[in-house]
Amino acid sequence: MAAAAAAVHEPEVIRDKAAMRAWSRRRRAEGKAVALVPTMGFLHEGHLSLISAAVAASAGPIAVVVSIYVNPSQFAPTEDLATYPSDFAGDLRKLAATGVVAAVFCPPDLYVRGSADRPSAAGASGGAVSCLEDAGGHAHETWIRVERLEKGLCGSSRPVFFRGVATVVAKLFNIVEPDVAVFGKKDYQQWRVICRMxxxxxxxxxxxxxxxxxxxxxxxxxxxxxxLSEEDRKKALSISRSLVDARTAALSGSNRSQEIKDQIVRTITEAGGQVDYVEIVGQGKLGACGEDGPPLCNLCRGLVWKGQAN
Amino acid sequence: MAAAAAAVHEPEVIRDKAAMRAWSRRRRAEGKAVALVPTMGFLHEGHLSLISAAVAASAGPIAVVVSIYVNPSQFAPTEDLATYPSDFAGDLRKLAATGVVAAVFCPPDLYVRGSADRPSAAGASGGAVSCLEDAGGHAHETWIRVERLEKGLCGSSRPVFFRGVATVVAKLFNIVEPDVAVFGKKDYQQWRVICRMxxxxxxxxxxxxxxxxxxxxxxxxxxxxxxLSEEDRKKALSISRSLVDARTAALSGSNRSQEIKDQIVRTITEAGGQVDYVEIVGQGKLGACGEDGPPLCNLCRGLVWKGQAN
Known part of the structure; x- marks a missing residue:
């Protein structure tokens, strides 16, 4: 019984920003580290692995917070905000089954200002005020830009994406005040942007x-x-297949990066996929091969293989 | 003796970011609020009034931190970074004489990365890493933009100023982790930018x-x-004089904002000053008269009079 690793633990569901921050501060006052796993919900094994990584990252006692928030500011008007999948009840079941998630933060909206967020207009009296605002409030206008890393790769076709991600992550950091935060390397450029920020x-x-x-x-x-339809799901396998082949070619000594990239495009296109971009870049600055550290032949073990067919 | 308000108290001088954060966390663990007064040094009565405002802002026990840091990123290459005045020993004496400053944070540089800031390259092993970086480090590339408020007024002639201010203030916030921060309304647009951020x-x-x-x-x-030379100092009085006259005109019923602005320009120009801009704006969004709340005639008590002759 003592080793029941799969014990269900219902996480506390928190919707209010101030309540979330107060919760985190209580955990820290109890001597726990707070770990944040930001998600947009519709959880799968990938998300659950982030939770495991959060637990593994801490030597001492830890309180894990999973945020579920589909951030509108990272979607361009042409993108799939309206059809992004969601299943809150299912998400909660999966999180409870991990046995290690202490709280779920699911705010209704992080950009609209309600009356509770609007301080009084005490400024007119000349006293100390916290962010005097006009009646009626304002739209969000503060954006964090990671100016080099946000360009290129996914940034080329998604011009507001990294701005929206960096900004909402900073907001979540300031609300949850975590000691640790976990991001998936599937979204590699995003991970690099967050690290740099x-x-x-x-x-x-x-x-x-x-x-x-x-x-x-x-x-x-x-x-x-x-x-994905069943057919598209089959086509999509060409992505991982082409990346594995590319990796194999590099590990066996090929340093002809253009040939390797062409082969990736060919594999995906032949399977009926449409390629957004294929680049071979260094891990740190995500610069093209040769611009960002040693050339391909010396770096093959450390390369990031990006071949997203959006 | 018990009422010796002017008791000298030598503040602790802290140069290291991690030491600063640890100091703040200790104060909070002791039940104190931490108040930050960010400055660029060469302190005068205006700065000391910010310290008084910090003390006044807190009902309970408070630990006041004054930061002294001339932030290079808010100066354009054509501006006066190289000649910005400094007197660290004098600043420390003034702060000690207030009797209420607990710490002075004066970091050597907040943008250059030393080896202490560079985490190990543990990422290649696939383990948990904190911000894997290439050897050699990188320059700063993350900027906070408050996109509407940073435009116009001082932003027109100082294109990188508010970007630099918002970014360094966010850095100071993340290092000092204050509960309260005080800014002077002399730099009114800056104050609005910080509030919005x-x-x-x-x-x-x-x-x-x-x-x-x-x-x-x-x-x-x-x-x-x-x-300022003695002569320029005399000329500069035309700024406050012209603003007082404008305020008087508005309070006595004038709603002809263009006439009022023209008069300000005339007063300063006749005194030998050069006007960068004169605008009459609303307090919140700093929009021009009529665009940002009620028109001039109803708002005169609340107007911000900006007439900077840089």
Whole structure:
């Protein structure tokens, strides 16, 4: 009984920002580290692996918070905000089954200002005020830009994506005030953007990058996979197959990066996929091969293989 | 003896980011609120009034931190970073004489990365890492933009100023982790930018705006006043004089904002000053008269009079 690792533990569901922050501060006052796993919900094994990574990252007692929030600011008007899948009840069941999630933070909206957020207009009297605002409130206008890393790769076709991600993650950091936060390396550029933001803005948060989790047949787990037809799901396997082939070629000594990229495009296109981009880049600055550290032949073990067919 | 308000108290001088954060956390663990007064040094009565405002803002026990840091990122290459005045020993004496400053944070550089800031390259092994970086480090590339408020007024002639201010203030917030931070309303647009950033990014910090402190003859106190010749100092009085006249005109019923602005320009120009801009704006969004709340005639008590002759 003592070793029942799969004990169900119902996490506390928190919707209010101030309540979330107060909860975190209580946990820290109890001597626990707070770990945040930000998600957009519709959870799968990949998300659960982030939770495991959060637990593994801490030597001492830890309180794990999973946030579920579909962040509107990272979607361009042409993207799939309206059809992004959700299943809150199912998510809660999965989180409870982990036995290690202490709280779920699911705010209704992180950008709209309700009356509770609007301080009084005490400023007119000349006293100390907290953020005097006009009656009626304002729209959000503060954005965090990670100016080099947000460009290129996914940033080329998704111009507001990394701005929206960096900004909402900073908001979540300021609300949850975690000691540790975990991000999946499936979204590698996002992970690099977050790491850079944390370093540049001096957030006191350890960022953990967690490895890609794949289905048995190689497909990277993603909430959006539910939108694939059976036929498209088969085509999508060409992505992981082409990346494995590319990796094999590099490990066996090929340093002809253009040939390797062409082969990836060919594999995916022949399977009926449409390629957004294929690049071979260094891990740190995500610069093209040769620009960012040693050239391909010396780096093959450390390369990031990006071949997303959006 | 018990009422010796002017007791000297030597503040602790802290240069290291991690030491600063640890110091703040200890104060909070002792039940104190931490108040931050960010400055660029060369302190005058205006700065000391910010410290008084910090003390006044807190009902309970408080630990006041004054930061002294000339932030390079808010200066354009054409501006006066190289000649910005400094007097660290004098600043420390003044802060000690207040009797209420617990710590002075004066970091050597908040943008350059030393080896201490660079985590190990443990990422290649696939384990949990905190911000894997390439050898050699990178320059800062994360910037916070408050996209509407940073435009216009001082933003027109100082294109990187508010970006640099917002970013360094966020860094100081993440290092010092204050409950309260105080900014002078002399730099009114800056104060509005900080308030908006704090609201939009959900910083758990009360922002206090503190009134302008003037010399007996009306000149707003500023560290840069030391750079004025005796003649220029006399000319500069035309700024406060013209603003007082404009305020008087508005209070006596004038709603002809263009006439009022023209008169301000005339007063300053006739005194030999060069006008950068004169605008009459609403307090919240800093929009031009009529665009941002009720028109001038109904708002005159609440108007911000900006007439900076840089």
């Amino acid at each position: 944390v370093r540049d803005l001096d957030f006191a948060i350890q960022i953990v990058g967690s490895e890609v989790v794949r289905e048995a047949d190689g497909l990277a787990m993603s909430s959006r996979n539910v939108n | 704090v609201r939009d990014l959900d910083f758990a910090i009360q922002i206090v705006g503190s009134e302008v402190v003037r010399e007996a003859d009306g000149l707003a106190m500023s560290s840069r006043n030391v750079n």
